[in-house]
Amino acid sequence: MIELSNVSKTYFSNTSVGKRKGNDKNAVHALKNASLSVPKGAIHGVIGLSGAGKSTLIRCVNLLERPTSGSVTVDGQEMTRLSNAELNRARHRIGMIFQHFNLLTTRTVFDNVALPLELMGQKRHAVLERVIPLLEMVGLADKADQYPAQLSGGQKQRVAIARALASKPQVLLCDEATSALDPQTTSSILELLRDINRQLGITILLITHEMEVVKSICHRVSLISDGKLVEDAEVGDFFTAPRTQLGREFLNDFLQLTPPKELIERLMDAPGHNTHPVVRLTFSGDAVSTPLISRLARECGVDVSILQAKVESIQERTLGLMIAELLGTAAQTQQAMAYLESHQLQVEVLGYVQRND
Numbered sequence: 001m002i003e004l005s006n007v008s009k010t011y012f013s014n015t016s017v018g019k020r021k022g023n024d025k026n027a028v029h030a031l032k033n034a035s036l037s038v039p040k041g042a043i044h045g046v047i048g049l050s051g052a053g054k055s056t057l058i059r060c061v062n063l064l065e066r067p068t069s070g071s072v073t074v075d076g077q078e079m080t081r082l083s084n085a086e087l088n089r090a091r092h093r094i095g096m097i098f099q100h101f102n103l104l105t106t107r108t109v110f111d112n113v114a115l116p117l118e119l120m121g122q123k124r125h126a127v128l129e130r131v132i133p134l135l136e137m138v139g140l141a142d143k144a145d146q147y148p149a150q151l152s153g154g155q156k157q158r159v160a161i162a163r164a165l166a167s168k169p170q171v172l173l174c175d176e177a178t179s180a181l182d183p184q185t186t187s188s189i190l191e192l193l194r195d196i197n198r199q200l201g202i203t204i205l206l207i208t209h210e211m212e213v214v215k216s217i218c219h220r221v222s223l224i225s226d227g228k229l230v231e232d233a234e235v236g237d238f239f240t241a242p243r244t245q246l247g248r249e250f251l252n253d254f255l256q257l258t259p260p261k262e263l264i265e266r267l268m269d270a271p272g273h274n275t276h277p278v279v280r281l282t283f284s285g286d287a288v289s290t291p292l293i294s295r296l297a298r299e300c301g302v303d304v305s306i307l308q309a310k311v312e313s314i315q316e317r318t319l320g321l322m323i324a325e326l327l328g329t330a331a332q333t334q335q336a337m338a339y340l341e342s343h344q345l346q347v348e349v350l351g352y353v354q355r356n357d
């Protein structure tokens, strides 16, 4: 449904032709050869740090930003080749919501939702027939005559969602749609988006910097870093086995499983006299319910001192995480790590600590 093929976007500080040819030292390469494929009916998340290029990417889908190179295809139509008139028509099939809602403050709730229909030249009775059910769907039928200033953040986003759906789009783009909302309102908006996806079959592409959003509603996720898409995975896989260091950092921040500060201060990069490895273990699937830690003691002669542990449920997959110190000789701890890896645990050595006992 949405295909980005080698999309790059460079912002030039100076629009002169000579500078555009590559001499502009202040040019920002916000997207670098990004390729992405979102099938019909999917909810796809793009996660990344601030400045990574998320907004640029999502705005390239409906050409609010025109890519510098590459192609964007939505529902079989190559957006990057359309004339302005064709692009306007194509945009009716792509709804968009924003972090700060972008409602017109001088229009009522009803009139905000009606706006895209009016712009399409629809008659009043057709507008009425479309807007009332939309307001019912987002739970705001009783607020039709109110103005945005009279609404909460969550209610404003509901109006924005109804407005985005007014032209019966097949794709909904969500630009940090819940970032300005508290956690409870965030989950109610995410639930609404999930319902819209299920009931109307609308394909959703969302950008976020929050793992919770990805965990709650996405089927698949891409990780963006410095303008490049560096991971693309099923959500369950991303949460159980991120392939990049940045992916692991997002996961660790989300799970808040970092070694205690006191331990970090004592961690050494390399093993030394009387040191023991401190490891972060990630396990999923069968490994969660297997008593591997007690087997380490029996089979490798290694004691395990557990410093932190957590079990999370992510879209019907169970994920276990643990930070532990492995106590034994160098040969024993090596054997223990190999044993864990052979049972599909991911083992990351965080460093080494000295023990004097």
Ligand SMILES: Nc1ncnc2c1ncn2[C@@H]1O[C@H](COP(=O)(O)OP(=O)(O)OP(=O)(O)O)[C@@H](O)[C@H]1O
Pocket (backbone or CB within 6 Å): 011, 012, 028, 029, 030, 048, 049, 050, 051, 052, 053, 054, 055, 056, 057, 209
């Ligand atoms: N109109 C613009 N002109 C020049 N540079 C821009 C423009 N828009 C974005 N950038 C730059 O492009 C890079 C990517 O910005 P973008 O807004 O896409 O990132 P983001 O991941 O959405 O960040 P955030 O989460 O902070 O909104 C940044 O370095 C940003 O400063």
